Amino acid sequence: MAASLAKAIEKGGVVGAGGGGFPSHVKAESEADIFIANGAECEPLLAADSELMRLAPDRVVRGVELMRDAVGASRAVLAIKRKNEELMRSALPDGGSIELSVLENVYPAGDEYLLVFDTTGRVVPEGGIPTDVGVVVNNVTTLAQVADAADGRPVTTRMVTVQGAVESPGTFLTPLGTPIRELLALAGWKQDDGGAVIAGGPMMGCLASDLDQPTTKPVGGLLALPGDHVLVTSRTATEEQVLRVARAACCQCMACTELCPRWLLGHDLEPHRTVRAIQYDTIGLDDAHITSAYLCCECGMCELFACPLEIRPRRIMASLKAELVRRGVPNPHSRSDIEASDVREYRQIPTSRLVARLGLSDYDRAAPLSDRRPEPHSVRLLLRQHVGEPAEPVVEEGSRVVEGDLVAEIPEGRLGARVHASITGVVSSVTPDSVIIERRGG
Ligand code: SF4
Ligand code: SF4
Numbered sequence: 001m002a003a004s005l006a007k008a009i010e011k012g013g014v015v016g017a018g019g020g021g022f023p024s025h026v027k028a029e030s031e032a033d034i035f036i037a038n039g040a041e042c043e044p045l046l047a048a049d050s051e052l053m054r055l056a057p058d059r060v061v062r063g064v065e066l067m068r069d070a071v072g073a074s075r076a077v078l079a080i081k082r083k084n085e086e087l088m089r090s091a092l093p094d095g096g097s098i099e100l101s102v103l104e105n106v107y108p109a110g111d112e113y114l115l116v117f118d119t120t121g122r123v124v125p126e127g128g129i130p131t132d133v134g135v136v137v138n139n140v141t142t143l144a145q146v147a148d149a150a151d152g153r154p155v156t157t158r159m160v161t162v163q164g165a166v167e168s169p170g171t172f173l174t175p176l177g178t179p180i181r182e183l184l185a186l187a188g189w190k191q192d193d194g195g196a197v198i199a200g201g202p203m204m205g206c207l208a209s210d211l212d213q214p215t216t217k218p219v220g221g222l223l224a225l226p227g228d229h230v231l232v233t234s235r236t237a238t239e240e241q242v243l244r245v246a247r248a249a250c251c252q253c254m255a256c257t258e259l260c261p262r263w264l265l266g267h268d269l270e271p272h273r274t275v276r277a278i279q280y281d282t283i284g285l286d287d288a289h290i291t292s293a294y295l296c297c298e299c300g301m302c303e304l305f306a307c308p309l310e311i312r313p314r315r316i317m318a319s320l321k322a323e324l325v326r327r328g329v330p331n332p333h334s335r336s337d338i339e340a341s342d343v344r345e346y347r348q349i350p351t352s353r354l355v356a357r358l359g360l361s362d363y364d365r366a367a368p369l370s371d372r373r374p375e376p377h378s379v380r381l382l383l384r385q386h387v388g389e390p391a392e393p394v395v396e397e398g399s400r401v402v403e404g405d406l407v408a409e410i411p412e413g414r415l416g417a418r419v420h421a422s423i424t425g426v427v428s429s430v431t432p433d434s435v436i437i438e439r440r441g442g
Pocket of ligand 1: 249250251252253254255256257271272275306307308309311312313
């Protein structure tokens with residue numbers, strides 16, 4: 001059962017749709033006693049998972065059942081926010097074979113480590129993954145795609161919410177590889193206004209490099225913002241600026257640590273100490289407050305909510321992590337005997353407070369599924385939309401493809417995911433990075 005589902009998922013090119021992009025066939029081969037479906041969608045303003053659950057709850061439930069059975073779990077839990085409780089409760093099978101866990105509307109409730117703790121009371125070890133404590137977690141959009149893959153339908157589309165400084169926010173069922181400018185135009189974004197676009201959620205998303213950037217499997221949101229918005233400037237500040245401000249201004253108030261979700265979970269991560277450590281030129285890369293960057297999930301709470309002085313501990317952690325990897329310094333943190341902090345429950349930040357703090361209240365609007373469908377003239381399918389090696393093209397320029405045809409395969413024996421045509425047409429470009437398809441014929 002597990003092997004055949006994993007094979008179907010691998011064939012269908014399913015990867016973590018909640019932002020992680022981890023190939024889902026590998027998870028289907030894991031063993032666990034609890035399976036959790038992650039429907040928390042904790043990034044503010046995004047609605048892609050909620051809209052999917054509203055429109056196709058049965059696909060999510062089928063995906064849960066398939067994955068629960070594949071990993072051999074005796075319990076399956078669907079974790080959702082209260083706004084989706086009624087809808088999903090009515091979609092669950094009779095008899096309680098899938099439990100419902102209703103989460104508080106706090107950020108980052110959907111972080112896998114926090115979700116595992118809130119749902120099971122188990123703490124994932126430092127540097128570990130949920131299977132270390134007998135749990136497998138999948139996002140609900142991923143689970144709908146698992147159900148599709150089991151029926152032989154590969155991943156070719158996904159829901160994408162477009163929010164922010166747009167006239168008509170909405171969620172769009174989008175062929176993969178669609179230029180983001182087409183989605184922004186459908187939502188009424190005025191490009192003349194200038195501004196910038198974050199691909200993903202406001203907390204963890206990345207600035208879009210350009211408007212021709214294509215949509216990908218893990219990204220469920222686009223947020224258009226004025227160029228001087230703090231969510232933009234926090235991302236455009238150079239590394240030098242980030243370090244200079246941190247060295248000059250940090251008052252060691254500890255607010256970043258006191259609200260750090262991983263510290264509150266008991267992990268040995270104290271961003272205020274890391275910010276202090278980088279004040280000293282003599283600090284070694286093996287210092288515990290430097291290597292603790294490995295424990296950071298880059299949720300952004302420290303810099304976008306906690307710090308009163310525009311210091312960017314998350315940016316510092318991300319840079320340190322990259323440097324540690326580049327220098328081949330292994331993660332020395334692996335404690336598993338961990339207890340969550342007693343004060344954790346009082347330090348949860350309601351999403352509404354976060355939205356206000358981020359200056360997003362004006363953009364906190366409904367974004368239901370739009371009946372306007374993106375119909376791109378061409379799509380650019382990135383060959384690395386996932387964790388692992390880029391997929392290898394199996395088509396050539398001039399090849400005719402039909403939506404759902406395989407265009408790139410996982411390299412032999414490597415971790416990766418397949419890529420399929422998201423529209424019917426002709427392949428106009430093949431490079432090691434992408435395959436472009438132009439819409440021609442039907
Ligand atoms: S919250 Fe800001 S000022 Fe306070 S310790 Fe952290 S980085 Fe320093
Ligand atoms: S981004 Fe900041 S708050 Fe989030 S885990 Fe990392 S250090 Fe903690």
